[in-house]
Amino acid sequence: MLHPARAQCPYCGVGCGLELKPAAVIADAAAPGGSDPWTVRGDRQHPSSLGQVCVKGATVGETLHHNRLTTPLFRERIDQPLRPISWDEALSRVVAQMQQVLADRGPAGLAMYGSGQFLIEDYYLAQKLFKGALGSNNFDANSRLCMSSAVSGYARSLGSDGPPCCYDDFDSCDTVVLIGTNTADCHPVLFQRLLKRKRRQKEALQLIVIDPRHTATADVADLHLAIQPGTDLVLLHGIGHLLLQRGQFDAALIAASTEGYEELAALLEGWTPERVCALCGIEEQQLQALATLWGRSRALLSLWSMGVNQSVEGTATVSGIINLHLLTGQIGRPGAGPFSLTGQPNAMGGREAGGLAPLLPGYRFVADAAHRAELEHHWGLAAGAIAAEPGFDVWRQIEAMERGELGLWWVAATNPLVSLPSLDRVRAAVARCPLVVLSEAYAGSETEAVAHLVLPAAQWSEKAGVMTNSERRVTLCAAFRPAPGQARPDWAVFAEIGRRLGHPQAFRYGSSAEVYAEFAAITAGRICDHSGLSHRLLAEHGPQQWPFPAGTAPGGGQPRLHTEGRFPTGSGRARLIAEQPLGLGEPPDAAYPLVLTVGRYLGHWHTMTRTAHVERVRKQHPEPLLEVHPGDADRHGLEDGAWARISSRRGSLTAKVLVTDRIRPGTVFLPMHWGAAQANACEANRLMHALACPISHQPELKAAAVKLESAQP
Numbered sequence: 001m002l003h004p005a006r007a008q009c010p011y012c013g014v015g016c017g018l019e020l021k022p023a024a025v026i027a028d029a030a031a032p033g034g035s036d037p038w039t040v041r042g043d044r045q046h047p048s049s050l051g052q053v054c055v056k057g058a059t060v061g062e063t064l065h066h067n068r069l070t071t072p073l074f075r076e077r078i079d080q081p082l083r084p085i086s087w088d089e090a091l092s093r094v095v096a097q098m099q100q101v102l103a104d105r106g107p108a109g110l111a112m113y114g115s116g117q118f119l120i121e122d123y124y125l126a127q128k129l130f131k132g133a134l135g136s137n138n139f140d141a142n143s144r145l146c147m148s149s150a151v152s153g154y155a156r157s158l159g160s161d162g163p164p165c166c167y168d169d170f171d172s173c174d175t176v177v178l179i180g181t182n183t184a185d186c187h188p189v190l191f192q193r194l195l196k197r198k199r200r201q202k203e204a205l206q207l208i209v210i211d212p213r214h215t216a217t218a219d220v221a222d223l224h225l226a227i228q229p230g231t232d233l234v235l236l237h238g239i240g241h242l243l244l245q246r247g248q249f250d251a252a253l254i255a256a257s258t259e260g261y262e263e264l265a266a267l268l269e270g271w272t273p274e275r276v277c278a279l280c281g282i283e284e285q286q287l288q289a290l291a292t293l294w295g296r297s298r299a300l301l302s303l304w305s306m307g308v309n310q311s312v313e314g315t316a317t318v319s320g321i322i323n324l325h326l327l328t329g330q331i332g333r334p335g336a337g338p339f340s341l342t343g344q345p346n347a348m349g350g351r352e353a354g355g356l357a358p359l360l361p362g363y364r365f366v367a368d369a370a371h372r373a374e375l376e377h378h379w380g381l382a383a384g385a386i387a388a389e390p391g392f393d394v395w396r397q398i399e400a401m402e403r404g405e406l407g408l409w410w411v412a413a414t415n416p417l418v419s420l421p422s423l424d425r426v427r428a429a430v431a432r433c434p435l436v437v438l439s440e441a442y443a444g445s446e447t448e449a450v451a452h453l454v455l456p457a458a459q460w461s462e463k464a465g466v467m468t469n470s471e472r473r474v475t476l477c478a479a480f481r482p483a484p485g486q487a488r489p490d491w492a493v494f495a496e497i498g499r500r501l502g503h504p505q506a507f508r509y510g511s512s513a514e515v516y517a518e519f520a521a522i523t524a525g526r527i528c529d530h531s532g533l534s535h536r537l538l539a540e541h542g543p544q545q546w547p548f549p550a551g552t553a554p555g556g557g558q559p560r561l562h563t564e565g566r567f568p569t570g571s572g573r574a575r576l577i578a579e580q581p582l583g584l585g586e587p588p589d590a591a592y593p594l595v596l597t598v599g600r601y602l603g604h605w606h607t608m609t610r611t612a613h614v615e616r617v618r619k620q621h622p623e624p625l626l627e628v629h630p631g632d633a634d635r636h637g638l639e640d641g642a643w644a645r646i647s648s649r650r651g652s653l654t655a656k657v658l659v660t661d662r663i664r665p666g667t668v669f670l671p672m673h674w675g676a677a678q679a680n681a682c683e684a685n686r687l688m689h690a691l692a693c694p695i696s697h698q699p700e701l702k703a704a705a706v707k708l709e710s711a712q713p
């Protein structure tokens with residue numbers, strides 16, 4: 001008997017609620033390639049989305065059967081075909097290789113690259129396995145590519161990770177600054193919420209968009225600043241300069257709740273409007289208008305995503321945004337705050353579970369001896385079992401493979417052979433690793449092409465577990481369909497490996513609810529406190545926001561953080577950070593005179609393992625298009641619909657040209673979705689460099705120097 005089920009959408013970090021109902025005729029529900037009997041609609045009871053849903057969420061039911069992996073597969077060498085093997089043989093091979101690597105190279109020879117598609121239970125057991133049982137902190141996740149600069153920026157400026165805002169702030173703000181985010185395409189339901197309010201209360205809500213492209217988000221902006229790529233921090237400092245010059249700052253909050261004002265004020269002094277506008281490529285009147293809107297706003301919300309985070313100065317830019325909020329008192333109250341929009345559905349939960357190389361569960365840090373001791377105690381490990389050094393982030397994992405230092409690289413629920421920068425270098429590095437394991441739901445991904453061992457994964461809808469969305473709201477995702485064939489949940493695979501490695505008690509779990517209960521208990525007293533939550537409470541009372549300490553009544557989570565003007569830094573004061581802008585990691589020059597920026601289309605999700613199978617989305621976005629400004633197209637002899645060769649220092653590819661004035665001169669745009677396995681392959685990230693923010697280690701996937709030539713298809 002199948003029952004209606006509720007879950008958080010498995011695509012973006014908005015984390016909309018979905019209601020899933022069995023269709024009238026239930027036939028062969030788990031058959032790969034069969035028609036899916038489940039229908040999807042927005043869950044009106046979910047407080048984050050109130051029944052709204054976008055094309056991706058609405059069509060997710062069409063993606064669940066296509067192209068599924070149903071049995072473990074193995075090959076000794078990459079030039080051989082994959083052949084089916086049993087789970088017992090697959091797990092024995094993983095354990096044997098782990099033991100061999102530990103004996104030969106030590107824990108640093110093992111690494112895992114996980115995913116914001118994980119449930120918290122998957123994330124948590126991956127940390128317990130790698131950072132605990134194996135003593136290797138080399139766990140990183142694809143959230144590294146998405147929002148690690150937001151994590152670093154929040155921690156550095158406010159003392160801890162954790163977006164301080166909530167979606168209700170969309171209804172109480174009077175100004176929204178969208179910087180480096182195409183919210184219309186990448187967080188559609190939130191954008192629609194803003195748009196509806198804008199239509200209802202045109203003058204009561206001012207929308208400002210800062211983006212080199214004239215995106216669908218910019219279409220509705222009261223003010224669009226198409227700045228030069230790489231000048232976000234310059235612009236923020238320019239706003240700060242004008243606010244201080246005009247006396248539009250919150251002296252009481254600065255005095256009572258911040259430190260570093262003198263240094264920041266001295267730095268902002270030098271960022272005059274003339275200097276800022278020359279670098280940003282905007283009119284002074286635009287900068288003045290933006291500063292005026294910021295200065296007079298009663299409640300201002302800033303939203304950002306990868307346009308800010310994917311930069312060599314990603315952390316500095318996040319701190320630059322937070323500086324302005326602290327200077328003007330736009331934080332800790334309804335409608336006001338710096339709000340990072342997370343890319344993936346559970347990247348937030350991953351942060352809470354310690355799912356990045358320098359982190360431990362419960363917003364703890366590997367580098368903090370007290371935090372390591374707490375986890376060693378919780379996990380029943382000997383003192384010193386958790387290594388003191390942060391592990392390799394994903395690019396350091398690639399570099400370690402280049403040096404031949406990794407003996408096992410385990411990729412789970414992600415497709416790095418499309419999403420990482422400098423893909424030719426990635427392919428060459430991975431080829432040096434003796435055992436590449438891929439835990440994946442779908443067959444035929446670009447990463448499968450480099451894997452020796454493929455483990456079929458039960459995905460969202462087939463395993464119960466918890467996700468946290470961008471407003472810190474925790475949703476229980478029900479298991480409402482059987483997994484196909486022999487596919488297993490990642491958390492169950494990690495637990496089995498832990499038991500086989502000699503930890504039978506520590507990894508004995510009867511259900512994912514038990515895994516979550518253990519995780520929730522160790523967050524007690526931390527900012528991301530889940531200790532009052534359980535699968536049962538979430539099933540009975542619906543999604544809840546953290547912090548949610550034990551004893552909290554349902555609905556009693558905290559919608560906003562830092563409401564008292566105290567921050568979890570040593571001094572209790574937030575830090576104003578004074579940093580000079582650096583610009584792009586690879587600025588354009590005579591040889592490569594244009595800047596390539598990459599991004600997303602509304603209907604497609606990341607590397608298309610799901611959305612390539614949705615007819616409606618395929619029709620909506622049939623092919624990748626290279627957006628070129630008419631002036632640049634003229635100079636290169638390119639017409640709309642013609643083909644161009646686009647080259648960077650790392651390689652070249654051809655793409656069909658879309659001539660449009662929606663991109664600023666000197667900049668071109670490609671979508672990042674079409675990997676080598678797609679019929680219209682267009683590996684945009686092959687062209688991108690791997691330079692990264694030195695603090696967050698998030699690569700600058702948003703900008704690389706390129707040149708254009710006309711080409712044949």
Ligand code: SF4
Pocket residue numbers: 009010011012013014015016052053054055056057058187188189190
């Ligand atoms: Fe899913 Fe994001 Fe669309 Fe909501 S906005 S339905 S979370 S993809």
